[in-house]
Amino acid sequence: MASEKPILYSYFRSSCSWRVRIALALKGISYDLVPVNLIKDGGQQLAIINYLEETHPNPRLLPQDPKKRAQVRMIADHIASGIQPLQNLSVLKQMGEKKMEWAQNCIASGFQALEQILQHTAGRYCVGDEVSMADLCLVPQVANAERFKVDMGPYPTITRINKALLELEAFKISHPSRQPDTPAELRA
Template sequence: MSAAAAAKPILYSYFRSSCSWRVRIALALKGIAYDQVPVNLLKDGGQQLAIIHYLEETRPNPKLLPQGPKKRAQVRMISDHIVSGIQPLQNLSILQRMGEKKMEWAQQCITSGFQALEQILQHTAGRYCVGDEVSMADLCLVPQVFNAERYKVDLSPYPTITRINKALLELEAFKASHPSRQPDTPAELRA
């Protein structure tokens, strides 16, 4: 993401990228208008969680990290678990190497990650991942659940994940940033 002093920031985004979606949610929650430049991730690379940290430091309201150190640590732990322990293992570059077993590989990686995440969330969740305020962890959760659905992962063993995801998808920032509503979404996938 780049921005000139008075210009709107530019988000280089791919409609279905989990990383891009997390940033779009953060921008929507913080009410930041931006220009979007579609990028084909099969050719051009991706986004980083660092953008959300940057937004949190430069535009602190609404907060994506809670005030207390324990809750902040919980948010970071959940976020890191998703963006480092689940999502990279089912990225396009990895799945292409898996050949015919890519669906099985993605399901296995997501299932393993969700088993641990479900246990964590049973101790941290309120309405959302950590308590009752939307946090960076929630921005990470929703795109990962979307990927789980894309790869036909059975979500019934994860009632906490499913409940939180459903509550978050009711929020306007999550609706507006959904992959089906992006300018580079293929027509057959639009909502």
């Protein structure tokens, strides 16, 4: 019995949807994309990525080494739970005229901690030289930082890793500018 293709309900700019699109692309899983105009992100994407890891173990998004696996989860959680939700649309709407400043401060604060962590864990990517769940979280968050005009100068490790990841095909094809619901003026 052939299994059905999974359906991904996605919004082109959603960090959460982008993380899942990267995971699907890395694992070579074909899926049907249903564009949805989301006004707020949710934290379910890490659960989806964990499910994909368990059902499609190659390529691995969590290292076999328990210490590295814990580092990957720590970085992914730091980004997905500690930075990204604070600059979500639903939060920014409450900030009024200070929304840009709020987003910049939240991202900069999170990136300061992340830069220190990555100085101890990074190789070519967030944890060593293999793409992991942490990297799936990093790239969309850097895009958010750029969108909110965060000065990336103080974060050379984050910037270097992001640049290396954006060269990978899975990150290119999952990029928001290449999604079917991306407005024409934002397409790559």
